[in-house]
Amino acid sequence: xxxxxxxxxxxxxxxxxxxxxxxxxxxxxxxxxxxxxxxxxxxxxxxxxxxxxxxxxxxxxxxxxxxxxxxxxxxxxxxxxxxxxxxxxxxxxxxxxxxxxxxxxxxxxxxxxxxxxxxxxxxxxxxxxxxxxxxxxxxxxxxxxxxxxxxxxxxxxxxxxxxxxxxxxxxxxxxxxxxxxxxxxxxxxxxxxxxxxxxxxxxxxxxxxxxxxxxxxxxxxxxxxxxxxxxxxxxxxxxxxxxxxxxxxxxxxxxxxxxxxxxxxxxxxxxxxxxxxx
Amino acid sequence: xxxxxxxxxxxxxxxxxxxxxxxxxxxxxxxxxxxxxxxxxxxxxxxxxxxxxxxxxxxxxxxxxxxxxxxxxxxxxxxxxxxxxxxxxxxxxxxxxxxxxxxxxxxxxxxxxxxxxxxxxxxxxxxxxxxxxxxxxxxxxxxxxxxxxxxxxxxxxxxxxxxxxxxxxxxxxxxxxxxxxxxxxxxxxxxxxxxxxxxxxxxxxxxxxxxxxxxxxxxxxxxxxxxxxxxxxxxxxxxxxxxxxxxxxxxxxxxxxxxxxxxxxxxxxxxxxxxxxxxxxxxxxxxxxxxxxxxxxxxxxxxxxxxxxxxxxxxxxxxxxxxxxxxxxxxxxxxxxxxxxxxxxxxxxxxxxxxxxxxxxxxxxxxxxxxxxxxxxxxxxxxxxxxxxxxxxxxxxxxxxxxxxxxxxxxxxxxxxxxxxxxxxxxxxxxxxxxxxxxxxxxxxxxxxxxxxxxxxxxxxxxxxxxxxxxxxxxxxxxxxxxxxxxxxxxxxxxxxxxxxxxxxxxxxxxxxxxxxxxxx
Numbered sequence: 001x002x003x004x005x006x007x008x009x010x011x012x013x014x015x016x017x018x019x020x021x022x023x024x025x026x027x028x029x030x031x032x033x034x035x036x037x038x039x040x041x042x043x044x045x046x047x048x049x050x051x052x053x054x055x056x057x058x059x060x061x062x063x064x065x066x067x068x069x070x071x072x073x074x075x076x077x078x079x080x081x082x083x084x085x086x087x088x089x090x091x092x093x094x095x096x097x098x099x100x101x102x103x104x105x106x107x108x109x110x111x112x113x114x115x116x117x118x119x120x121x122x123x124x125x126x127x128x129x130x131x132x133x134x135x136x137x138x139x140x141x142x143x144x145x146x147x148x149x150x151x152x153x154x155x156x157x158x159x160x161x162x163x164x165x166x167x168x169x170x171x172x173x174x175x176x177x178x179x180x181x182x183x184x185x186x187x188x189x190x191x192x193x194x195x196x197x198x199x200x201x202x203x204x205x206x207x208x209x210x211x212x213x214x215x216x217x218x219x220x221x222x223x224x225x226x227x228x229x230x231x232x233x234x235x236x237x238x239x240x241x242x243x244x245x246x247x248x249x250x251x252x253x254x255x256x257x258x259x260x261x262x263x264x265x266x267x268x269x270x271x272x273x274x275x276x277x278x
Numbered sequence: 279x280x281x282x283x284x285x286x287x288x289x290x291x292x293x294x295x296x297x298x299x300x301x302x303x304x305x306x307x308x309x310x311x312x313x314x315x316x317x318x319x320x321x322x323x324x325x326x327x328x329x330x331x332x333x334x335x336x337x338x339x340x341x342x343x344x345x346x347x348x349x350x351x352x353x354x355x356x357x358x359x360x361x362x363x364x365x366x367x368x369x370x371x372x373x374x375x376x377x378x379x380x381x382x383x384x385x386x387x388x389x390x391x392x393x394x395x396x397x398x399x400x401x402x403x404x405x406x407x408x409x410x411x412x413x414x415x416x417x418x419x420x421x422x423x424x425x426x427x428x429x430x431x432x433x434x435x436x437x438x439x440x441x442x443x444x445x446x447x448x449x450x451x452x453x454x455x456x457x458x459x460x461x462x463x464x465x466x467x468x469x470x471x472x473x474x475x476x477x478x479x480x481x482x483x484x485x486x487x488x489x490x491x492x493x494x495x496x497x498x499x500x501x502x503x504x505x506x507x508x509x510x511x512x513x514x515x516x517x518x519x520x521x522x523x524x525x526x527x528x529x530x531x532x533x534x535x536x537x538x539x540x541x542x543x544x545x546x547x548x549x550x551x552x553x554x555x556x557x558x559x560x561x562x563x564x565x566x567x568x569x570x571x572x573x574x575x576x577x578x579x580x581x582x583x584x585x586x587x588x589x590x591x592x593x594x595x596x597x598x599x600x601x602x603x604x605x606x607x608x609x610x611x612x613x614x615x616x617x618x619x620x621x622x623x624x625x626x627x628x629x630x631x632x633x634x635x636x637x638x639x640x641x642x643x644x645x646x647x648x649x650x651x652x653x654x655x656x657x658x659x660x661x662x663x664x665x666x667x668x669x670x671x672x673x674x675x676x677x678x679x680x681x682x683x684x685x686x687x688x689x690x691x692x693x694x695x696x697x698x699x700x701x702x703x704x705x706x707x708x709x710x711x712x713x714x715x716x717x718x719x720x721x722x723x724x725x726x727x728x729x730x731x732x733x734x735x736x737x738x739x740x741x742x743x744x745x746x747x748x749x750x751x752x753x754x755x756x757x758x759x760x761x762x763x764x765x766x767x768x769x770x771x772x773x774x775x776x777x778x779x780x781x782x783x784x785x786x787x788x789x790x791x792x793x794x795x796x797x798x799x
Contacts, residue, residue, distance in 0.1 A: 040658045046584045061527070062584065062655055135671055217650075221642075221669040235505045235647065239527055 007268035014264025017257035024254055028074035035068035039224045050242050058242040060233060066246055069224045073247065076225040077254065080141055080210045081203040087145035089199055092152025097183050099153070100160025111157070114150045122147035126209055130218045137220045140213060144206045155198055159191035193269035200262035204255045211251055226251050302492050304797040306778065307516045309507055310477060310498035311523050312674070317468065318457040319439040321396050328436045329520065330498055332789040333479055335462035337435035338366055338385070341785040343543050345697065347430055348784070351440055351463065361425035361740055368416045372486040374442050375467045382412035387443035389420070396451055398716060403432040403701065425740045428698035434547060434786060437696060465491035465793040474500055485793065492796035504647065508532060517778050520788055521545070521770020525647050526587035532773050539776050542769045544787015548694040549598040554656065554763030555691040559723040562636055563687060567625050569760040571618035573611040575663045576656060582766050585651050590766035595753045596703055598767050603699055603749035608757045611764070618663040635664035641680055641689035642671050652690060681717040692768070693718065699749055700737035707756065708733055724761050
């Protein structure tokens, strides 16, 4: 039987996507080295097309370097994607695990609570939250986490409900181990596979949502981000396509890669579900 | 060569326009942006309200694009030798939209009772008035306490709209039910307002100018997004774009359409100046060196050319260059960040390890993309000299609220000049206007007895030479003290379809009655 790792690396698309993500991450980490100056700094004449006057991707309406904004924006996008997913996982796994393990009334209460969040359209809910808290990187992370944890909790609850009937869990219960310990050491590791896959896709969704918020002018005014770049440039699309084109491509590539990696992971971790290759 | 062709084409169309006889009928489709809060011009004078309600209400006088005084509801006027008594002869056969006859009684009621109670600018002007009396049904005589040369500039429709006495007299003006269905004397009557969608005005058949207006109706569409407004013009859903309706980079593109024309005329009366507004009560804005440091850090040529796309000129002082009192050769605020750094060093504001000398709050003005870009530019330029701006994002209402309550450090503001400096400029500088609640009062906290004195003398001096001298002194003082960071004088280009004729005929441009506008088929 193949190990998950070799299964994953046998998936060419997923490997390419992972390499792409590695490059994007490197660019984000090295943003200050590649473009030491602030991405808000006006470095040239406004509206310069790509490769004109020494700017790889051209300049925007104030003469800011699009490429500099792009790599600094990668930082913001990835940071928000990762941190908000981490927070959402923390909440979602916690609530889902308790609900799934204990069942009964606890399950009922927690799931009704989750449903309250699930009934509100997530982007609109995020907009409301950011508008109330005021646009800043913290409020955006909080808003995205708050709207994305319910799906995790549903998933984790389902996993826990099936796993808690397994013999190894029952044997731990017979031995008198405390519930938290069984959840943490016996069930959670076995429930992680689908959670990891979901998490990858959640990062992609979070990046999209941050771009959406920035596009609507609800981004952190101190942080340049892809969504902001597109939002500011969208009305000039016909006059200066490059200003929204490159950030748009960056979002597409990042989200696509995250989805491919997620799919690769899903196939590798659940070999039984693997679709037959043509 | 291309320019020559355009000039020739313009001259040709002008000839055609002059030669053609106005045709009656048709609907003029405009954009109300943003949607006005109400249409009762006496109670609200925000830009969009002026634009829409300017067709419904009229003032006693109008002003030509050269700022000459023209007849409005007053057909003629005389000023006594000593400059104290103004007598207005009203138009004959004027009726209100509800059919009641208009008379000197309405004028006396508007000027002496209604406006002083609800209209801040009119209240200031009417403070100069000793007595207003009706002399017969068609004559009004106004006596002043002391000569006030700007008085004849105070009767533009938004400065002193004439409202119907038979509807408002003896009622609570602000809660009068008639505010929802405004009754004026203008060439167009209020018909329908679907909030969030459109406002429709229809032709006033009983208008006092025979044969006018030419149009059957005017529809103001509400289109909340600048790009959609540009598309609406391109596809012919609207006929006219006011300055600010579309972003400036789109103006050039739309103006080049084959059936479109553009003009900068029609803003002479308002001639707005954009400035950085400091809250002089707070540190470090109370230090002239700090304000000058901000001044020298900003390249106003860049703002005019790159951000306003050339539709603005750098401003070097409080008055527009078109004003007769404009002082030339003020010490121009040159763009020189090194000077800024030297000034901040001198103040003892030294950079920390991150290069930050001080942090101040910046209230962002969200009027349009252009203002947002200007905010981003200012923040970046100040960062270069070590001043960090902590940006507060808000909507237009929130901005006006914070500014009116003096809760800000720095922001960008736009001030209409209203013809004479005694009417439009003075209000932002004199200590008597240190009142909370309005963003266009003296919200910066400027309290300088010297400026108060000079402006008061300049406002009431009778000789133009004397006024020139006093206003020159005023301009010199405020520039020396850098109370405001003057940025640009804004030109608002109007883009319109060639078929719309006689669109801009006065100093208030599109805010005027549009009685003369017609559509060529």
